[in-house]
Amino acid sequence: MRKLTNYLLVAVLLIGAACKSTPPKKPQLSISEDQRMEWWRDAGFGMFIHWGLYAIPAGVYKGDTVRGNAEWIMDKLDIPVKEYEQFASQFNPVKFDAEKWVSIAKDAGMKYIVITSKHHEGFCLWDSKTTDYDVMEASPFNRDIIKELAEACRREGIKFCVYYSIVDWHHPQAQAPLFPNYNAGQRDSTVFNPDFPKYYENYLKPQVKELLTEYGDIGVVWFDGDWIPDYTTEMGKELYSFIRDLQPQTIVNNRVDKGRAGMSGMNKEGVYAGDFGTPEKEIPDTGMDGVDWESCLTMNGSWGFKSTDHNWKSEKTLIHNLVEIVSKGGNLLLNVGPTAEGEIPQASVERLAAMGDWVEVNGESIYGAEASPFEKPEWGRYTIKDNVLYAHVFDWPADGKLALHPEVNPGRVSLLADESATLKFDGANATVELPEQAPDDAVSVIKIELKNAL
Numbered sequence: 001m002r003k004l005t006n007y008l009l010v011a012v013l014l015i016g017a018a019c020k021s022t023p024p025k026k027p028q029l030s031i032s033e034d035q036r037m038e039w040w041r042d043a044g045f046g047m048f049i050h051w052g053l054y055a056i057p058a059g060v061y062k063g064d065t066v067r068g069n070a071e072w073i074m075d076k077l078d079i080p081v082k083e084y085e086q087f088a089s090q091f092n093p094v095k096f097d098a099e100k101w102v103s104i105a106k107d108a109g110m111k112y113i114v115i116t117s118k119h120h121e122g123f124c125l126w127d128s129k130t131t132d133y134d135v136m137e138a139s140p141f142n143r144d145i146i147k148e149l150a151e152a153c154r155r156e157g158i159k160f161c162v163y164y165s166i167v168d169w170h171h172p173q174a175q176a177p178l179f180p181n182y183n184a185g186q187r188d189s190t191v192f193n194p195d196f197p198k199y200y201e202n203y204l205k206p207q208v209k210e211l212l213t214e215y216g217d218i219g220v221v222w223f224d225g226d227w228i229p230d231y232t233t234e235m236g237k238e239l240y241s242f243i244r245d246l247q248p249q250t251i252v253n254n255r256v257d258k259g260r261a262g263m264s265g266m267n268k269e270g271v272y273a274g275d276f277g278t279p280e281k282e283i284p285d286t287g288m289d290g291v292d293w294e295s296c297l298t299m300n301g302s303w304g305f306k307s308t309d310h311n312w313k314s315e316k317t318l319i320h321n322l323v324e325i326v327s328k329g330g331n332l333l334l335n336v337g338p339t340a341e342g343e344i345p346q347a348s349v350e351r352l353a354a355m356g357d358w359v360e361v362n363g364e365s366i367y368g369a370e371a372s373p374f375e376k377p378e379w380g381r382y383t384i385k386d387n388v389l390y391a392h393v394f395d396w397p398a399d400g401k402l403a404l405h406p407e408v409n410p411g412r413v414s415l416l417a418d419e420s421a422t423l424k425f426d427g428a429n430a431t432v433e434l435p436e437q438a439p440d441d442a443v444s445v446i447k448i449e450l451k452n453a454l
Helices: 002-021 033-043 070-076 086-090 098-107 145-156 196-213 233-246 315-327 346-365
Strands: 045-049 112-118 159-165 220-224 294-297 331-336 380-385 388-393 401-403 410-415 418-422 424-426 431-433 444-450
Touching: 033 159, 033 331, 045 159, 098 112, 098 145, 098 346, 112 145, 112 220, 145 159, 159 196, 196 220, 196 233, 294 315, 315 331, 315 346, 315 380, 331 346, 346 380, 346 388, 346 444, 410 424
Parallel strands: 045 112, 045 331, 112 159, 159 220, 294 331
Antiparallel strands: 380 388, 388 444, 401 431, 410 418, 410 444, 424 431
C-alpha cells in the first residue's frame, strides 16, 4: 500500500512538472475581415520600394542596356548565376538611411511601405538563417535592412510591409532544370523543376516565417512570381493559411494564389485569391466593383533603379493618378527605386514632396474616402466620405461654373484650399460658382457637405 502511494505521489509530481514546463498558449484575438482590412482601406496611398543587387548594374551590363525593367537584368541579359553573384560582394549602400526613407514617405502622405525583401534574383535584404546569400553574409554592408526599415516605420507610425518573390533565379531547386536558363519556366510553361516542392517547403516557407516572426507586425505580405509552372494552387492556399496562422491581422495580396486572372484577383475557379487585387502599371477604367484593389505604379518606366531611364511622370500626373485611383475605390502603391548607394533618386524625392504638399491640404478627400457614387464628370473626379462629397477638379471651368451631378443637394460648399471661402450653389442649374483662378494647378478640391445622404 505504501509503495502504491509512493507511485501515485511520483505520478502527480511528474504531471505537475510537465504542466509547469508548458505555458498555456496565448489566445488569439478575434478580428473580422473588415477590421483587418480597415487600416489599408483608409490609407489610400503607400510606397513601393524595389531594391536589390540589380541597383548596382542599374540596367546596364557589359555595354548592353536591359529592355524594360532594371530588376530583370539577370534574366533579360542571361547573366549566369555565378557571374551575377559578384554584385553581392559589391553591395555596400553606405548612404542608406531608414529614417530618411520613412520621412520621405511620411512627408508625401504615404501610410505604408512595401519593400522587396527578396526579388526574383534571390538576394535577401535581411539576416536569413536559411541562406548565406543575404545582406549580412554575402555583402560588405553587413546590416539588416529589413530590421532597420521596420523599426523606422514603427517609430513614425507607418505600416511596414514586405514583398517576397516566389520566383528565385539563384536557388537551384527553384530554377528551371535547363541550365544555364534558370528562368525557362517564364518562357515555356511546360518546363518544371521536380525539386520545387522542396524549395517551397524548406526554403520559401521558412523565409516567410522569418519575416513574420522576427520583425514585428507586418501589415501586408505582397507576393509576386506566381506565374511559374512549379507553383500550384494548393501551395498558394496553404501559404495564405500559413501566414494567417502566424499573424492573423496580416493582409496578403492576390498573387499568393496560382492562376490569378489579371487585375480581378480571382483564380480560375472564380474564387477570390488573397485579400486584394493588384493591377500593375495600369489603372482600371471603372475600378473593380466589390473587390479591394491596389494599383502599383512607377514614376518612370522601371521598378528598380535604371540609370538610363529619365522618362519621369510629372507631379501633376501623379496627383491625378492618386485621385483617379481613390475615386474608383482603390489604393495607390507608388514605387521608388533606390540607387546602389542607398539613396532614393532626387527626381522621385521632388515628386513625392509635391504630392505631400497637395495631400497636406487635400488629404481629407483621400484618406478613408470611398469610390465615387457617380460616373466620371467631364471636369475631374468625385470621392465621398460619410456625408461629404469631394469634387476633384482637374480642369477648372473657364466660365467659373462647375456642373454637379443632379442628385447632389449641398448644404455648404467650400474650397479645401480655403475653407473660409463659402462658394455659391445655383440649385436651379446644379452648378457651383467658382473663383476665377484655380487654387491648385494640379487638382483643386471642392468640399460639398450634403443635406441628404446619397
